[in-house]
Amino acid sequence: MPRTRLTHLRSDIQGLRALAIGLVVLYHLWPNRLTGGYVGVDVFFVISGFLITSHLVGLIEQQRSPQLLVGFYARRIRRLAPAAIVVTASVLITTLLVLPATSWAPTAWHVLASTFFVENWHLAAQSVSYLESASQPSPLQHFWSLSVEEQFYIVWPVLLLLAAVIGKTKPHRAIALTIGIVALLSVAWGVTHTALDPDVAFFDTSARAWQFAVGGLLAFLPVPHRSLRAVLPWIGVMAVGCSALLFTDATPFPGIAAVVPTLGAAMVIGGRSDEDSTWSWGFLSRFGPVRWLGDVSYSAYLWHWPLIVLLPQVIGRDLDLRLKLGILVGTLVLAGLTYTLVENPFRKSRRLSFPRRRSYIAGALAAAVLASAALGSVGVATAASDAADAALIAKVTKGDSCYAAAAVSGRECRDAFGTVDRAELPAPLADKPLAWQDDCIDDVTQNTQKLCELGDPDGTTTVLLWGDSHAGAWSSAFDIAGKIEHWRVIVAARNKCPSSLVAPEATSFGEALPADQQRWCADRNRWVSETVVPRADRVVLADLWANYVFPGDAGKQDLGYEQVIDAVQDAGRDVSLMQHVPLTGRTLEAKVWGPNCLAEEPAPACSNPVATAYPPSTSAVFRGLVKDGYGNRVRYVPVHQEFCDDDRCFSGIGGVSVYFDGSHLSHTYSTSLGPWLARALDRADTLGDSDFTAPAG
Template identity: 40%
Template sequence: MRADIQGLRAIAVTSVVIFHFWPSLLPGGFTGVDVFFVVSGFLITGKILRDVTKYGAGAFAARFWAARIRRIMPAATVVLVFVLIASWFLVPVSQWFDLGRHVLASAVSLENWMLAAQAVDYGAEGATPTAVQHYWSLSVEEQFYVFWPLLLLVGALITKRFGGRGRLGGRGITGLIMGLVLVSSLVYSLYITVANPGPAYFVTPARIWQLAAGGLVALVAVRGLRVAPWVGLVLIGVGMVVITVDTPYPGYAALLPTVGTCLVLLGGPTGRFSFDRLAGPRPIQHLGDISYSVYLWHWPLLIFAPLALGRALSTGELLLLLVVMLGFSELSYRLVEQPFRRGSLLRTTARAWAVGAVAVAVVVGASVAFSNAGATRVAAATEEFEQETKTPGSCFGASALDHDCANPFAPVSQAAALAGHNDLPIASRKPRCSDDLGPFSTIICEYGDPNGQKTLLLWGNSHAAAWSDAFDAVGKDLDMKVIVAARAGCPASMEPPPPNELRETTAEELAGCKQRNAWVVSTLVPQADLVVMADLRAGYADGSRPLDGYVDAISRVRAAGKPLIWLSDVPLTDGVVSRRDGPECLQQHGQCSNPVSRALLAQVVTAEMERRVPDLKTIDIASRFCDETQCYFAVGGVSVYFDGLHLSGTYSRTLGPWLAREITACLKDSTACVQAS
């Protein structure tokens, strides 16, 4: 038992918990996971090297993986079962399907890859965090535990075959293999952090070098470097302060916690002022003991507490939750971790494998059943809601704002709320015709009147796609063919899109967007009799991003002799970055709203564009969502959004008649839609 390792565990888990509970206090606290990686690589490599010598190449692997089952699986399984049970009572039903998939992925150690896939999925932006997403780091370690023993076994066998002769000698061949893995993984990490930053944080190849670094320290087996631990602690501490969620990661930045942890491990009991002595007090050592349980329990409790209360937690409540979490962790350590690790049930290798297989099967079965239960409920609600839409009446959806209806903003039924997530606009349904992220393409949608003598071009990002139902109705009403040129994450601007608040934009996506918009201007605009621009522009509201690309786009449309209308933004559900999922909020409360001051941030963008572009025709849509003080998540018994940002298909469709009137008035009298600067 090494006091410095327990101290590192205590530092790592404390930093992660602080980061999750109070992010502003320790912006780089998430790097505590990197410390865990290095420590795991160090301990596991040392154990493998000892076991190969002790048990021989033929027997050590099964014993090694049985030991991993004893150490990791019991507590991890208990937490996964707890998450499923608690979610049944607390989590909105529409989340059950995805949550079940994440629990299943966590049970089979693939959660990191599922999160990596979400990180490059534009449709997953702003998705509510699941209570098991912290299992991504366990998944990385478990995958490491699968191939690392085999790799070291190869090294040991080669060393044995050649008797450790030559310059490498003894464990030199094993060290060379480990070094090659480390360098290869580090190079890949540096590359993917730049080329595809979304998944870079989660994918195993970009993280293996950190575990391998710990392994190399174990192989060297040097201790007693007096200054090394203190230099290492400084590097770890600096990383936790200067690294933020906006820092490209892992990449070069991950060298700080990784090298720092390696230096601490190279230290040791080097005197009165050694790190071992600093980490020696019993509270620190015990926090190191229970660090695994703390890591497992802190995140789901932090997710479930606000759901149980129906609101965000105050500082006092967070402190109380911290105490509760430590209590859960202590019980988990004493009643689950230790008994299974040292008791008789999993003592033999065969028993450990058998019980492990049963545990995985139980969690997988429960998660599949949980997902299916959610999908069944949502499907039933969707069918019920679709029956309602067949005879909508005059107070259904946006039409409730134009008739003498009791309260257009009344709470919605559970059926309408549950159906919200499935209520996609036509451009986003299968087969999907709105263009997605990636290389340049010429995918478009055509709606409205296919025989119309005139053509309306709707141009913009995924928000333009969300307007597709409304413009389909507009085209049929005004006898116009409608072309929807929508590309996710790509606004109708001649400049590349600004950095996205929720995901990194890759170089390929930037280039594809620029090519796409140039093609729209050169090919689609000349075909159109009217161009409408619709986007999410709230990210420009703080003035830090130039609007020159929009001005240029409008100038090019006008140069082609085409009239243009600027459609204002759909209201935000919270802020620019923080977003509330509309249907989920409606499931919990019946009705939700956002103050006008936050929901309509993009109004300042429209005002600035009106100042910069003479006689810019604009249609302000705020009256279709808001009263004088609030913008609502449901109107006329219909969910306004299908996620935390985009119009639902049904509400978009009910906006069609109003939008047709606004466009007609705008075209008949240009002053009807020119706003005051």
Template identity: 35%
Template sequence: MPTLQASREQPAPATERAVPSGGQRADIQALRALAVSLVVIYHFWPHRLTGGYVGVDVFFVISGFLITTHLIQNPPARLGDLASFWGRRIRRLLPAALLVLVASLVATWLVAPSTLWHDTTVQAIASAFYAQNWALAAQAVDYMAADSVPTAVQHYWSLSIEEQFYLCWPVLIMLSGIFVRRRGGSLLSGAACCIVIVTLISFASSALAPSTDAAAYFHSWTRFWELGAGGLAAFVAIWLPAAEGGRTLRTLLAWAGLAGIVFSAWTYDETTVFPGSAAALPVLATALVILAAPVPGAGSPLPLMGLRPVQWLGGVSYSVYLWHWPVIVLLPFALGHPPSWPVKAGALAVVFLLAWGTKITVEDPLRGSRPLGMPLRRSFVFALSGALVVSAVGAGLEWRTRLASEAPTVAAGRPCFGAQALIDRGCDSVHGESLVTPPAFAATDMSPAAERGCVVGGGYTDRASCTFGAASGKQARVALIGNSHADMWLPALDEVAERRGWRVTTYLIENCYTVARKIDFEDKRTGNCASWNRWAIGEVSKGDFDLVITGNRSLQPLVGVSEADKGEVLTRAYEKVLRQWMDGGKRVLVLQDVPRAGFDDDPTDPQCVEANASDLAACDAPISQRDVPVEQADAARQINDERVKVFDPTPYVCPDGICRAVVGGVIVHYDLHHLSGTFVRSLAPQLGVAVEQAMEGSN
């Protein structure tokens, strides 16, 4: 996390405030050391310190305190003041951050599987422009990215939030100053009121965020209150100087604050709703330590805080934060297996060495106005240039990934391609003679519907419907409705429809499956999903369609239904919808869901294939070890009517009872439960026959 030059951005010194000879507050340096220790231990040994992620919140409060103090002492009054402030932030933070970004990209290319290259590139570029938290927030709500693996640059999300704070905060203080001065008010009072309002609104949005909203963890707005709390501490420090408190009281407050931080790190875990109201404990505890400003005396934590190792770690905390994550993420790939405890300890020593080297060769020389320092007028040019360099390196990595995308197109017309290897008796190998879809390509080989804005996501408030296949659709009109497990069939259906003159209209949504019951998302999506289903089911019912094609995976629970009863209730719910369409004169084809490629901790097909390129059978498994959801297909079979048919892809995914990662040279799944676009296209002939039979009501 960013550390700031305390000699410039600390509050006006009160008597006996803990300031060592270097001009930095020893207590704040110690807080930095504690914060980075919590984060690093949590990432290296997550089961040893389950709540170590609160170290990020400690950093947020420190940054908010120091930056607000600096802005109060040097309030910006014009654009030039803002430019000067932003230039100093660039010189302080960007050189080391850009260095680690480039190093992480290169290291990813050298040691990580190609399946990580695309995500790493996207996130590195987002990090270079300090928008990483937004990229991760988007990915957190992207159902299609649910099985994503962490990249070596994922930790830049917190730096992005801080940079956004540095961009907005001085503007807020400048505008509040202009406003109150015109009315004869006090700058301090005006700025404090604005910060109180912003902080309270941000805290409310964080506290009220649904527990299932994974994106809230990364949103700027649900995190700004933590920096705002540090900002409010800066005002309190000015209005109530630490010197006015007795030594004993300040000592007790400091220890209480430290205890609050350690308690939250020790007791919080992955089940804690965060950063909601639970974040208030480490945030307020950090502010308490800062305001206590401990001084020497009996029982004071200052002697411990002032230890040279503690102060040293606080000084290199920014670089330690930058380096620790790529090391721990890439280490298993470099070793070929998870690192042992001693190896992790050695890796941690490497992190400290890299951090120390970065501080003395990059951070310190470029921070000030010494001859080696960067003039302010060049800071913005440096920031843009650095971001472009990262983008260029990332583009090179992405180019290598995209080179592979030409291979499936070239091979598509060959015999024994994909699923056809199971049908053509002249094909000797189920896996195929060679791999046609490289893992890096297969990891992103999915339906184009989401990119075209045809899949409803987020809060389920949109009403999206798109058209595929033939433009006119003179031969037949087809509706495709369901969640991503209907969407994944679109590459084949689009191809079949275009050849046969069919017009396909889509009604697609993420995760929400097609039933006339409430699905439990524990937030506003519960009602919005039900509303979307009423709309989409109704549109299909009244539409002039010759055939309705539907497919779903039913992951979320139903409201008021136990897990034990879910299967039976779900089958009846699906049957009700199918009968509604039949009563409206529609024929229906149910796309039976496919067996999963594994469970949450298992590698995806692309990851497994890359790790076992010389032994593809190592990625296969008996169907008995796979989850095979069939509720919607069972509903269709129970109706037992020629107007409702089922297309079962299981024989092509798990031929002879063995689920394959590769069939006919094509990687079958792109994640743990969606078929790859190329494999689906290889099934186009079989899907086309099934669609025609469903239209005709024949077997």
């Protein structure tokens, strides 16, 4: 048997739990301050590996038959399921009661994935970057780590039992050897997978298994010498703390960097700090609030993220310091209540413990209820969305409409920029265009083949819309234009990746784009140029042109676009460039969120002077193209007249919000631009200086 046996709840481990949950919560509230706080999850993985392995080895010593699995899984259900079910059900109910119908189906799918322990693979399939995502995260996205743990809990007991049975003469050595092999194979795969595709690797259970295995190996180590017990835990705490302070969202993870917090957590656990030695980690962890936070860490983890995600959508504004502190307090209160009223009663319930099948029956019934509610929500949301889209299309294609963009050109429409119906304002980030709704807009990862196909599927002309997230925001408009003009529309949109064959190295407000993102952006655009362009009859480039800084000469920002134009025209296709939508704030970085502003201020106040909305930087690329002789080779589609009068550009037009955030068109307004876009693309003329020197002219 291992020398380490758990005979009581160790204070040093409870203190480590408190540290881990503190890092995770603070990171999610202040990601720019504690840039690597996500390593708290890795600490939890090591703790789980140690505790579960220690427990299983003790069970295997007493009984080497499949029967021990029955009791083990029943205890896991009682320990983990009740609190998770309460939080999951609360999120689903809140979404259905408070949030718009567009949020129902996405949340319901996350409920299903979380209920059946596959949230990590659900996120991986969407190529979601947990650390940096351009779209609104799910309130259940944090269940990815719980799914990884549950998958570990399912496989680990079977693996260890098999090892003990096969190595029956020396079962402990067989188990330790098996764990060591798992650790070596998993860490090798984790490093490799992170290098190949970090966004998917982040959620990959097999790339994380070594962290559990490291914890498992600790169960076989002897108690260290007293001098080491005084030093090792503090070294481990410092390793975890330094990781939290120094790692960022650009750190490849869980690659080789994950070794630091993982071994740090292992040193705290393996160091077995003396609880009675003053100034030791174990003594500090005996402090009441620290121990309590360790006790409620599971419930705190469950509650904090839904509060962070849902509160801004419910109240209609971003989180400020006061709200973040409120979330911190709310998390602790809800965690304490859940621990006292849910976790402990179910974990200790004799009624569920004997016979054991009651635990399984209760868990299955709860999962069935949640799954049924989630599937029902998907059905209702789909029907509501279809009806809303049909009504919206009817409104925007109506000849005498004064709704949304139609109010700008409608002769009978009065004060197109002066009124907004606040009752119909969607929650921020809820009214996203089709590229987001259809989950076909890419983050900057190695996944290079995500496209939307919109418009008329039987259209005789194929139009390729190519660009960054602003191309994605035009997707709803192109869908309507395609239906009107019988175009088959392909959308190739990727966040922070403009339609240039030279990848940007930074944003114009100083955010450096990592080298791997630059490489993936360049690879993606080459793939579009070589594979997708030949399938199109017309190519339309739409980017936030002023947003990027390209390598080399700062005054020569159009080189990559010229290469695209050359490539497209070599393929015999026409190229059109779309002016980007107005900036909403003083600068690109200082955005004004349209839905938030319109909910609090009179609609005319949510506007920007034309000179600020279209500074000279927004047309620098166009000036370079004209200077280099490309002006007559491309068509240019000005869009400012659909957003601005002679003096200002507006966030509320024709009764609706122009944007769903601080710069991207809302689905409603983008859709309403469809009829105009169908005409504008056909009328587009070649690019000349006069097109962009006076945006409101």
